[in-house]
Amino acid sequence: MFIKLDEWAGRNAVTKMEISFMQNYDLAETAPGQPGYDYWNGHFQIDYISATNAIDFSFNAEGEKEGFTASTGTLGGTGGELVYEWDGQEGLLESPTLMLDTAKRNGMSLTMTNGSGSSEVLIQWRTGDGIWSEDNMKRFTIPTEGKFTQNFNFSDQTSWNGEITAFRIIPQAASGTLKVDQIRFKQFAQLEKPYDGNTQARIEGGGLVIEGTLNQAFVEAHPSEQLYLIELATYEDAKSVLGAKSAIAEANLAQSFRFEIGLTDAERSRLYSKFVVAARTAEGEYVAIDAPQYVTNAEVMAGNTEPFPQAQSSKGLQVQMTGDAQELGISHAALNVAYNELMYKANIHPDNTIAYEIEGETYYFRKDKIERIDNEIKSMSDNGILVSLILIMYNSKDPESANEYLIHPDSE
């Protein structure tokens, strides 16, 4: 609650403040006998009262700077904006004293015009200890022209903690103007802590190489430690499963690292796996240094390296009747393929089955369905039509099909 006193002549001679509430000032919604009808049953608490010249950080009162100060240059409140001009040395804007609870507000939204020419701005903050520390800063990229509203999210900053007592806006230029139309403190979605390194996975010399780099600061903070390579299945969520995994390789924790592993694990190919490189906390928990990575150059394994064919024209259709498609003279066609119709869950119709073995397991495809699709595709591709397939998994409960394993139990 803000009580504006600036136009009150007595504002410089306040000796006592009394706060009271009016009882029963409006009984419109209160029936006789209910709490509040003839007595107060509520709770009244004041957390703090501060005398400040901050109004609402909208800077809409002409000439009002709302308690902001500048280290150099000129500062004024005009046209609904806090206008800062500086020239010759780097300046900064400093807020009045605040009492901002970081548990309730993890960022701010600024509407401003950046006339500094720089595409960056630093926001610095001071907490209860009163120190302007280099640790209490975050750099943001901002537009260099036009008026914009941007969210400045500090939820990834461990030093945005406790009570913020002031903040600074530090433009990254020796001269320019900054016009601040409005500042709002807000609660944003939690930002993920940025990763401390980066990783790539690729096929090299018939094996797999997972290599990358770590930030210098991270390396210095973890002397003589190890990095761990962890293999995950496509569907596994690194955050929830990492703790239960064992590393498949280790390397020294250094600014650059490299793991070399086989492309297969016994019979199983690792082409569909994703790889996490992790360090360990003092408690022994894995901490990923980058997001999980897939192999990025699987094409080096391809048996067929013909270039992708070019369609003769842009004319194309999603096709139901392949005969029609040919008569219409299209150059490419899309065919729906109902994947739920393609497999048996066991070898229950050997006369109508194409068995396919991979990684020691046999899968049973329905021969009639596969041959039908094959015929449809061939009749079009023989006529120079480029065919694309749309794989669709219908939620069919055919008890002979493998659908109970193919359809996710939570799907709708």
Ligand SMILES: [Ca+2]
């Ligand atoms: Ca304004």
